[in-house]
Amino acid sequence: MSRAADKLPMFVTEFVTEFGTQEAAGDGNDDFDMAQQYVDLMAQKNISWTKLELLRRLPLRRGVQGGDLRQRPVPGHRPAQARGRVGPRAGQVRGYLVRRLLGTGVALAAALALPAAVPDEVPAPAPLAATATDESRIPAPLWTDETDCGTSVFEGIETKPGSVEVVFDPQGQHGDVYRLHTSGEQEGSEWAWVETRGHKTPDGDRLRFTEGDTYYIGWKSMWGPLPTKTGDWVALWQIKDYGSGAATPPRSLRARGDVLDLEYCDPDMKMTQLWKIPLPKDSWNSFVVGVRISSDPFKGWVHFWHNGEEQVLNGQTQLPAAMLCADFVTDKWGVYRSDGITGEATAYLADAKVGTSYEDVSG
Structure with missing residues (x-):
């Protein structure tokens, strides 16, 4: 991901479509150390991302709020409820928790076909201007x-x-x-x-x-x-x-x-x-x-x-x-x-x- 960000032309927007703090299956404990490395890298490279939570009978972790994940223990559990609002009775898969979009436009992941060869030296993309949603946080009551x-x-x-x-x-x-x-x-x-x-x-x-x-x-x-x-x-x-x-x-x-x-x-x-x-x-x-x-x-x-x-x-x-x-x-x-x-x-x-x-x- 780091090499791709350095090589892509400046007009190409990178967007990580799925990201979580547990294994892909949704089981296991949170690995905040590894998750922090990815969050730091994406922030450094101006890569937009969403955080994915797949919920069945599993506790809903708090949406990633930014900062140091290793200093943010999960304070509460909110399983999904069948009718769609967060509640204590799990029933269905609840969708996605969207943290932030660092880009100024809409990133469409699969909308761009990259050329077969990329020049060795490509000007580094200029830092994107911060938007009002950069530091917004997802409400996560305990x-x-x-x-x-x-x-x-x-x-x-x-x-x-x-x-x-x-x-x-x-x-x-x-x-x-x-x-x-x-x-x-x-x-x-x-x-x-x-x-x-x-x-x-x-x-x-x-x-x-x-x-x-x-x-x-x-x-x-x-x-x-x-x-x-x-x-x-x-x-x-x-x-x-x-x-x-x-x-x-x-x-x-x-x-x-x-x-x-x-x-x-x-x-x-x-x-x-x-x-x-x-x-x-x-x-x-x-x-x-x-x-x-x-x-x-x-x-x-x-x-x-x-x-x-x-x-x-x-x-x-x-x-x-x-x-x-x-x-x-x-x-x-x-x-x-x-x-x-x-x-x-x-x-x-x-x-x-x-x-x-x-x-x-x-x-």
């Missing part, structure tokens, strides 16, 4: 909600009392969604709530956030009915500590009266309102939270998007914040409320994802 699998995609379900079930979106916008409902009838001295807890990957692992991790969490929510009361709160989403030292959730989305806000609880248990809007009910809203997990408020941070727009948190788009007070954190969706609020409440959840970039979870 976890997604899969309504076909019911609640097994979550690490746990908390119903005190309540239920979590899959229903068709009452607004008709998102197909099957999760419906979290509580009657609001208190059981003994415990508060009434219904929540999902954490994330379980298709291979059974639990996705938990620890010191130094960076994650982005995206989802769509709709609430109604949702009783609220001025002076009391309803937590609708929260990042929660677990293990030794666990305390008030460091980050939560709450309803207080007619307001929806994002709140931060620092290590000294001081609660700060970072953002607020009028509480939307009976309509879908999208959210993305980006977090760097750390017990150090100078190392941890948070970003926040609402309906596709990045929000300002206390005057900053990236707010320094301690996000860890215990062994690990994970997040929860649902309805969790203080004593002063009673009555039935329902939260709907759609398109929930966890990834390592905004692009992974915002679609």
Whole structure:
């Protein structure tokens, strides 16, 4: 491939039509060392390429993102689903993962017939101009909600009392969604709530956030009915500590009266309102939270998007914040409320994802 790239006339575009990190049959482990050599060579020679993944019962590796493959362990598995979207039930072969086209035109591999003899000295092709797609990345969430699998995609379900079930979106916008409902009838001295807890990957692992991790969490929510009361709160989403030292959730989305806000609880248990809007009910809203997990408020941070727009948190788009007070954190969706609020409440959840970039979870 290297010799051909050096010999071909400058008007000929080279294009590698199939490329992967495993054996051609799709079996075996990833060979990132050898794959890196090919990626580096193709970058050096300005050769366009696509990455091929043939999926049957095999885990879907993340699309090659560029950089050093040997420093990018595969963080999650997404087998193909028969109906075409990535899901935990493999059924059919899912097509191709296209990484990038380094050329400025369309490369048609078999469209050119090369001459029988190529001169020994051919001017080297000029470097091609970078395009907007050169450094684009393929969204590759580490976890997604899969309504076909019911609640097994979550690490746990908390119903005190309540239920979590899959229903068709009452607004008709998102197909099957999760419906979290509580009657609001208190059981003994415990508060009434219904929540999902954490994330379980298709291979059974639990996705938990620890010191130094960076994650982005995206989802769509709709609430109604949702009783609220001025002076009391309803937590609708929260990042929660677990293990030794666990305390008030460091980050939560709450309803207080007619307001929806994002709140931060620092290590000294001081609660700060970072953002607020009028509480939307009976309509879908999208959210993305980006977090760097750390017990150090100078190392941890948070970003926040609402309906596709990045929000300002206390005057900053990236707010320094301690996000860890215990062994690990994970997040929860649902309805969790203080004593002063009673009555039935329902939260709907759609398109929930966890990834390592905004692009992974915002679609």
